[in-house]
Amino acid sequence: MAQPSPGATAAAWDRDRTIVRFPDPAVVVVDERFRDLVPYQEVVERLWTGARWLEGPVWFGDRGELLVSDIPNDRILRWSEADGQVRDYRSPSNNANGSTRDWQGRLVTCEHLTHRVTRTEHDGSITVLADRFEGSRLSAPNDVVVSRDGAVWFTDPAWGLMSMYEGERVPEELPCAVYRVDPGTGAIEAVITDMARPNGIAFSPDESVLYVVDTHIRAYDMVDGRPRDGRWVIDMGRGTSDGMRVDVDGRIWAAAGRGGDGYDGVHCFAPDGALLGMILLPETVANLCFGGPKRNRLFIAASRSIYSVFVETQGCPGG
Numbered sequence: 001m002a003q004p005s006p007g008a009t010a011a012a013w014d015r016d017r018t019i020v021r022f023p024d025p026a027v028v029v030v031d032e033r034f035r036d037l038v039p040y041q042e043v044v045e046r047l048w049t050g051a052r053w054l055e056g057p058v059w060f061g062d063r064g065e066l067l068v069s070d071i072p073n074d075r076i077l078r079w080s081e082a083d084g085q086v087r088d089y090r091s092p093s094n095n096a097n098g099s100t101r102d103w104q105g106r107l108v109t110c111e112h113l114t115h116r117v118t119r120t121e122h123d124g125s126i127t128v129l130a131d132r133f134e135g136s137r138l139s140a141p142n143d144v145v146v147s148r149d150g151a152v153w154f155t156d157p158a159w160g161l162m163s164m165y166e167g168e169r170v171p172e173e174l175p176c177a178v179y180r181v182d183p184g185t186g187a188i189e190a191v192i193t194d195m196a197r198p199n200g201i202a203f204s205p206d207e208s209v210l211y212v213v214d215t216h217i218r219a220y221d222m223v224d225g226r227p228r229d230g231r232w233v234i235d236m237g238r239g240t241s242d243g244m245r246v247d248v249d250g251r252i253w254a255a256a257g258r259g260g261d262g263y264d265g266v267h268c269f270a271p272d273g274a275l276l277g278m279i280l281l282p283e284t285v286a287n288l289c290f291g292g293p294k295r296n297r298l299f300i301a302a303s304r305s306i307y308s309v310f311v312e313t314q315g316c317p318g319g
Contacts, residue, residue, distance in 0.1 A: 290315020
């Protein structure tokens, strides 16, 4: 098993990365099961830099575009696969954070400033899916996923109302929770209330398990459509996680940060929590998604930059 040595990230990135010896030193194999997940000839790329804090990447294959939130700059950006350019998609964005697409291809977005989750309809109009629960205002919805039945699941850790940098500094009216929005009635239900600051959220490929980040990663069995029997499955070690995605074979690809050199980047775990490998970056990673025509390109929102790497797996549909 290979482990990154001190200075590993600097050694991998302190160079002109248009020429990198294979295999890319930014790709670290911890378990042999990871070796074939990144092609030998593949190089981690920085696609663009110039944001303040990037979050919520979501792939629009029908447009060949990646949308990503630049929270402090109050905008959603779009990176074009065709020309590599980054342009504004929505500005202002209400300090948008996490986003996903529903099963009709519509954008679903968490907004810090307005304390709500919205859906962008095909005609561009905005539908509010959730902004209050039991008469109280939501705090600052953070990340979101849509299950196959159309239910919208989102986390509300309140990070976005603790400072003016990502929203506004106002008191919390509700405890932190994970919520579900019913696809038929629109009713909002608090389905997980025992986590300190629930953050990233994703389903296993068959939706039998719901994963939620709270510094480390917890798994809940889905019983009669609701999460039950929460347990810690992934220990992030000396750092923390934020957002995550799951591939078609059930591996968890987790954003990793606050661990410093030789840690920050993307960590890939087996479903049982074993660390398989790492993609080391010179910036803290907030979130990621799979995209590209084959859903085998990992797009990474890392602090001020967008990165990508092609992998030998595919992201789950909807992630």
